[in-house]
Amino acid sequence: MRRGNIYLLIFILALFGFALWSIIPLDRDVFGREGLRLGLDLAGGSYLVYQANVTDVEPENRDEIMQGVKGVIERRIDALGITEAVVQLQKREGEYNISIQLPGIADIQRAKEMVGRFSLLEFRERDEEGKWIPATGTVTVNGEEEEQVLSSRYFKENTYIDVDQLGRPLLVFEWDDTGQQLSKQITGRLIGKQMAIFLGDEPLRGEEGDIIAPVVRDVIEESGVIEGLSLTDAQELSRLLNAGRIDVPLGRWVDGEFQPSVPLYERTVDATLGQDSIRKSIIAAAVGIVLLLIFMLVYYRLPGLVACLSLGIYGVVLLSIFKLWPITPITLTLPGVAGFILSLGMAVDANVLIFERTKEEMRGGRSLGAAVETGFNRAWTAIRDSNITTFIACFILIWLGSTLGAFMVKDFAQTLLIGVALSMFTAIVVTRTFLRLIVGSRLVTNPTAYGLTRLPGEARNVK
Amino acid sequence: MIDFVGNKRWFFLASGILIVIAIVSLIVSQIQIDSPLRMGTDFTGGTSMILEFSPPVEQGQLREEMVDLGYDEARIQDAGEGSFIVYTREITSDEATTLAEKVGAALGSQIEITDYYLVSATVAARTARNAVIAVVIAAVAMLFYIVWAFRRMPSPFRWGTCAIIALIHDVFIIVGIFSILGGLAGVAIDALFITGLLAVVGYSINNTVVVFDRIRENVLKQVRPDFAATVNDSLVETLGRCLNTALTTFFVLLALFLFGGATIHYFVLVLLIGVIIGTYSSICISSQLLVVWEKRDWRALLPFAKRAT
Numbered sequence: 203m204r205r206g207n208i209y210l211l212i213f214i215l216a217l218f219g220f221a222l223w224s225i226i227p228l229d230r231d232v233f234g235r236e237g238l239r240l241g242l243d244l245a246g247g248s249y250l251v252y253q254a255n256v257t258d259v260e261p262e263n264r265d266e267i268m269q270g271v272k273g274v275i276e277r278r279i280d281a282l283g284i285t286e287a288v289v290q291l292q293k294r295e296g297e298y299n300i301s302i303q304l305p306g307i308a309d310i311q312r313a314k315e316m317v318g319r320f321s322l323l324e325f326r327e328r329d330e331e332g333k334w335i336p337a338t339g340t341v342t343v344n345g346e347e348e349e350q351v352l353s354s355r356y357f358k359e360n361t362y363i364d365v366d367q368l369g370r371p372l373l374v375f376e377w378d379d380t381g382q383q384l385s386k387q388i389t390g391r392l393i394g395k396q397m398a399i400f401l402g403d404e405p406l407r408g409e410e411g412d413i414i415a416p417v418v419r420d421v422i423e424e425s426g427v428i429e430g431l432s433l434t435d436a437q438e439l440s441r442l443l444n445a446g447r448i449d450v451p452l453g454r455w456v457d458g459e460f461q462p463s464v465p466l467y468e469r470t471v472d473a474t475l476g477q478d479s480i481r482k483s484i485i486a487a488a489v490g491i492v493l494l495l496i497f498m499l500v501y502y503r504l505p506g507l508v509a510c511l512s513l514g515i516y517g518v519v520l521l522s523i524f525k526l527w528p529i530t531p532i533t534l535t536l537p538g539v540a541g542f543i544l545s546l547g548m549a550v551d552a553n554v555l556i557f558e559r560t561k562e563e564m565r566g567g568r569s570l571g572a573a574v575e576t577g578f579n580r581a582w583t584a585i586r587d588s589n590i591t592t593f594i595a596c597f598i599l600i601w602l603g604s605t606l607g608a609f610m611v612k613d614f615a616q617t618l619l620i621g622v623a624l625s626m627f628t629a630i631v632v633t634r635t636f637l638r639l640i641v642g643s644r645l646v647t648n649p650t651a652y653g654l655t656r657l658p659g660e661a662r663n664v665k
Numbered sequence: 666m667i668d669f670v671g672n673k674r675w676f677f678l679a680s681g682i683l684i685v686i687a688i689v690s691l692i693v694s695q696i697q698i699d700s701p702l703r704m705g706t707d708f709t710g711g712t713s714m715i716l717e718f719s720p721p722v723e724q725g726q727l728r729e730e731m732v733d734l735g736y737d738e739a740r741i742q743d744a745g746e747g748s749f750i751v752y753t754r755e756i757t758s759d760e761a762t763t764l765a766e767k768v769g770a771a772l773g774s775q776i777e778i779t780d781y782y783l784v785s786a787t788v789a790a791r792t793a794r795n796a797v798i799a800v801v802i803a804a805v806a807m808l809f810y811i812v813w814a815f816r817r818m819p820s821p822f823r824w825g826t827c828a829i830i831a832l833i834h835d836v837f838i839i840v841g842i843f844s845i846l847g848g849l850a851g852v853a854i855d856a857l858f859i860t861g862l863l864a865v866v867g868y869s870i871n872n873t874v875v876v877f878d879r880i881r882e883n884v885l886k887q888v889r890p891d892f893a894a895t896v897n898d899s900l901v902e903t904l905g906r907c908l909n910t911a912l913t914t915f916f917v918l919l920a921l922f923l924f925g926g927a928t929i930h931y932f933v934l935v936l937l938i939g940v941i942i943g944t945y946s947s948i949c950i951s952s953q954l955l956v957v958w959e960k961r962d963w964r965a966l967l968p969f970a971k972r973a974t
Contacts, residue, residue, distance in 0.1 A: 243780075243928065251788075310758075311758075314758075454785055454787070455787070456785070456786070456787070464757065464785075465783065465785075466785045466787065466788055467783065467784055467785065467788050468758065468781070468782070468783040469780075469781065469782045469783075470758065470778075470780070470781040470782075471779065471780050471781075472777065472778070472779040472780065474779065475715070475717075475779035475780055478926065479926050479928065482924055482925055482926040483921075483925060483926070485924045486920045486921045486923070486924040486925040487917075487920070487921075488920075489920040489923075489924060490916055490917030490918075490919070490920030490921065491917070493916040493917070493919075493920065494913050494916050494917060497909075497912060497913060497916065498913070501909065536926070536928055536929050537857055537860065537929060537932060540921055540925070540929050540932065540933060540936075543917050543918075543920075543921055544864070544914065544917065544918065544936065546917055547913050547914035547915075547916065547917040547918065548868075548910075548914060550910065550913040550914075551871075551910040551913070551914075554906050554909045554910050554913070555875065555906050555910075558903075558905050558906040558909070562902065580882075583878055583882075584874070584875045584878040584879070587814050587874045587875075587878055588870075588871040588872070588874040588875050588878070589871065590810060590814075591807055591810060591867050591870040591871050591874060592864075592867040592868070592871055594803065594806045594807060594810060594867065595803055595807075595863045595864060595866055595867030596867070598799050598802055598803045598806065598863060599799065599860060599863050599864075601799065602795050602796065602798075602799040602856075602859070602860075602863075610856070610857065610860075611856055611857070611859070611860045614857075614860050614864070615860070618864065
């Protein structure tokens with residue numbers, strides 16, 4: 203038993219040490235995570251949601267085209283020099299929504315302008331000086347000759363990926379009538395030379411960061427292939443080209459009418475307001491925690507001190523979890539911080555349940571050691587059953603939070619869920635181990651130290 | 666020993682009064698503003714923004730200026746430190762910037778839009794619908810959970826029902842308070858209000874389960890032959906825990922309420938009221954209902970009926 207406790211103590215200290223190491227300083231890179239991920243209400247920034255107008259797209263192509271639209275938006279925002287932007291595609295009840303998160307320093311007006319534009323991709327060739335200029339040809343429209351740029355608009359069908367005999371990926375494309383006329387002229391004069399694909403003023407680049415610029419091998423009229431691409435590059439290029447084939451305006455539907463460029467949802471928070479919120483939250487947390495600690499110490503004395511210690515471990519481990527959470531990082535928003543602070547208050551609950559029970563058992567005449575053990579065992583069912591209700595509430599909130607307008611709800615529920623789960627661990631493992639060691643070491647045997655006002659008869663014969 | 670069970674009529678009376686006040690307030694609000702609660706941007710759609718003025722201006726001045734500019738329907742709430750929260754019909758961020766410039770020029774103050782929020786009516790309707798679904802699912806899920814947790818007790822459904830009645834009681838009182846706040850102070854409910862409400866529901870049931878757990882244990886141990894006495898014993902035994910947990914949670918929430926800033930002010934208020942009401946209802950409502958049901962002493966629910974012998 204005692205050896206088991208020592209092992210547990212070592213485990214707890216190791217966990218605490220690791221957690222402490224991982225969060226100090228908070229913005230140090232640990233396993234690729236730097237600092238806590240702050241939501242837009244704390245860091246400042248914008249959150250925009252647009253509906254896509256996919257009426258011109260064949261239903262079976264919509265998923266693919268929307269992936270391309272998303273890729274196009276990512277590239278455009280990137281080109282503005284806005285890093286850390288997150289673009290997400292959500293499909294709900296046959297509707298496509300594009301959500302865009304921009305950090306606080308971003309030029310939101312510019313970003314909004316860029317988002318709404320048609321994502322046409324242009325083919326370009328090099329002029330004498332080696333600069334990329336649009337590849338143009340002449341086509342006959344309504345009997346008049348016009349000069350036009352070869353672009354993704356002229357694909358007949360969606361491009362697709364195939365493989366050659368050696369299993370290397372090929373991107374296959376087909377031109378419509380105009381595309382055929384242009385392609386014939388352009389590829390005819392460019393044999394042996396490179397062509398690049400541009401989105402706005404930026405060339406498309408492969409995974410490695412090099413410009414995608416295939417060499418023209420033959421005159422391409424009806425259809426052609428692009429070879430020499432990695433599979434990922436080929437897939438990405440295919441998506442982008444397809445997205446540029448049809449105009450998919452972003453905006454929103456109102457009573458069956460489409461309003462372009464107007465977001466379905468927008469929230470923009472000034473970075474200074476976020477700073478202010480962080481400052482206020484820290485003050486609130488500090489005051490709350492101090493009140494909590496004083497109360498626990500005064501009311502429960504020695505076990506209260508133990509609870510404070512395990513609460514300290516709880517706080518550090520929780521912060522570390524927030525920082526290192528795998529898969530999707532946890533974003534801390536203001537309600538999330540409230541959830542964190544609330545979970546601190548509730549984390550004490552499990553300790554309180556145990557201490558009250560232990561006191562009762564001591565009053566009932568059990569020895570100190572036995573009272574602690576019985577206290578833990580009896581309190582466990584209550585801790586388990588009661589926390590499950592909080593979990594139920596949290597899961598429902600996470601579902602509710604996945605609706606558009608309520609993304610902060612999810613955040614609160616997530617932090618509360620993780621907090622309550624961890625609090626069960628700290629109460630059952632950390633507090634218990636500490637108490638067992640203190641009781642077992644017989645350093646403190648005076649029942650008044652455990653919050654009892656009068657000495658029960660048998661409690662004096664502590665074994 | 667405190668006699669909780671003996672005083673149950675008083676608890677029922679007090680809660681009854683609170684619930685009647687809540688219902689009256691909901692009705693009055695329905696008549697006055699055509700909605701039982703003042704709905705925020707999340708549920709109605711529209712635009713809300715925080716305007717920060719330097720130097721500060723009076724709320725009345727801002728109000729007049731907004732009306733002059735044709736935003737008659739705008740609702741303004743003081744957020745302290747020279748800031749106001751303005752709720753209007755849907756206006757784009759460009760329009761909002763122009764509006765802020767005009768108001769600033771007219772009032773001789775620099776205005777910064779520190780928080781701009783636009784929700785289209787479609788999203789708002791969906792959020793509102795989902796919020797209602799969430800609350801209903803939560804209640805049903807908790808009922809099933811309690812029935813399951815107390816499956817070894819005779820008539821577990823009764824335990825679940827009593828817990829859910831206490832839960833509805835909590836929700837009613839909080840909703841009532843916010844209905845009054847909506848009428849008097851223009852406080853609107855948003856998605857965070859629903860979040861707070863569900864967190865409170867979790868907390869309140871949590872408390873009830875702790876008390877029920879003790880009743881279950883004492884019933885199984887058969888310490889007392891009488892159910893009412895067993896319940897009272899259990900309440901007295903768990904009282905320390907209930908109050909202390911409520912207090913520790915209350916402390917941290919109070920700190921958040923006082924220092925945490927305007928954005929989450931009313932969210933924290935929901936939690937704060939919820940902790941108090943949730944603790945009260947698990948001691949004074951759900952457990953007492955259990956006794957009433959066990960004894961079939963339905964008249965105890967009525968405040969002035971004759972006492973059953």
